[in-house]
Amino acid sequence: MNIIKGAMIGLICTVVLYMLPLINALSPFFGGFIGGYVAEEGAFGGFKVGVLMSVLAAIPGFMLSGALAVLLADVPVLGAILAGSGIIITLAIVSYTAIFGIIGAVVGGAVADKR
Template identity: 45%
Template structure:
């Protein structure tokens, strides 16, 4: 794959991270927010299901970027809690790992859905296009 494709994958995954991060703050949707982020990344990838999985997985991996500062801030805030503050502060990184794992798995599923939706709405098989991108 060429560097342009990888750049597009990174851009689409970053957009998916933004969508997921915003949806984490919406009550009731926050649990499945990574699915929507992965679906957006997969749809924007415009490579069908395989490209959707790649973009959704990249989105899940990139979720480490917002998870680390959030866990550091949460750890710092929880460290001052009497009696169990140290335990809560130490577990903040474990919570960050769980969030990233959750986002990775659901992002892969969302990428699959988004890539499939793009294939469906663009007329089906992505392999029938030539190098110019036109459907034969």
């Protein structure tokens, strides 16, 4: 249960920190760190928090990019280009969030374990 709580708190912190200028570049790391620290499950528990946080972040992103692709399906060439680029951009953002979120959650879990 701590892993789910840590992933939700980490995801909320990540989304909030994405809104702040200059901090948004490292927001997945900070969100993952907070989530891993709150879970207090050690480094491997932090890894699980980071993975769950990444999956929870990916779901709405791919749903929105899929909805954009469906809306642009009627436009012959430009619609396909925009829909494809939307999915690629979503994949890049989700990958960035996953990598740095997992690293931050592992560090946060390890710090909480040493406490």
